[in-house]
Amino acid sequence: MALPDFSMRQLLEAGVHFGHQSHRWNPKMSDFIFAARNNIHIIDLAQTVPLLHRALQAVSDTVAKGARILFVGTKRQAQDGVAEAAKRSAQYFVNSRWLGGTLTNWKTVSGSIKRLR
Numbered sequence: 582m583a584l585p586d587f588s589m590r591q592l593l594e595a596g597v598h599f600g601h602q603s604h605r606w607n608p609k610m611s612d613f614i615f616a617a618r619n620n621i622h623i624i625d626l627a628q629t630v631p632l633l634h635r636a637l638q639a640v641s642d643t644v645a646k647g648a649r650i651l652f653v654g655t656k657r658q659a660q661d662g663v664a665e666a667a668k669r670s671a672q673y674f675v676n677s678r679w680l681g682g683t684l685t686n687w688k689t690v691s692g693s694i695k696r697l698r
Contacts, residue, residue, distance in 0.1 A: 584637050589626050592633075598624045644670055655679050 592598065600606070600614065600622030615625040640650055652674040654663035660676040667674035682690050 584634075584641055587630075587633075589630050592626050592629065597629065598626050600624045644672065649673060651675065653679060 598615070600610075603617045603620045603622050606614070606622055610622075613625050613628055615623045617623065643650060650667075650670070650672040652663045652667040652672060654660060654674075654676055655678060663674050663676045680690060
């Protein structure tokens with residue numbers, strides 16, 4: 582399967598550069614923030630494009646080795662795209678509510694699931 586091709590212009594037109602409100606940010610992201618406009622962080626697409634290409638290559642390599650990928654995108658704008666990408670690549674996805682602790686606290690989450698059954 583060929584990797585999707587995209588340009589900075591396409592990402593810009595899709596609104597990928599819009600980040601969170603400037604008061605709701607993670608300081609670890611400071612290197613990737615281009616500016617703040619109207620209290621919204623603007624993501625630096627000059628860095629995003631090569632890093633996104635790298636991430637796509639890593640996902641492709643992982644799938645080629647027979648490993649599995651979990652696609653997660655619960656925002657309304659991403660739900661259909663996440664499901665479509667996962668189905669096209671025969672992988673798993675979560676596109677509705679994400680249950681906190683599903684990966685990081687599986688022991689407790691699985692116990693809750695068993696109690697519900």
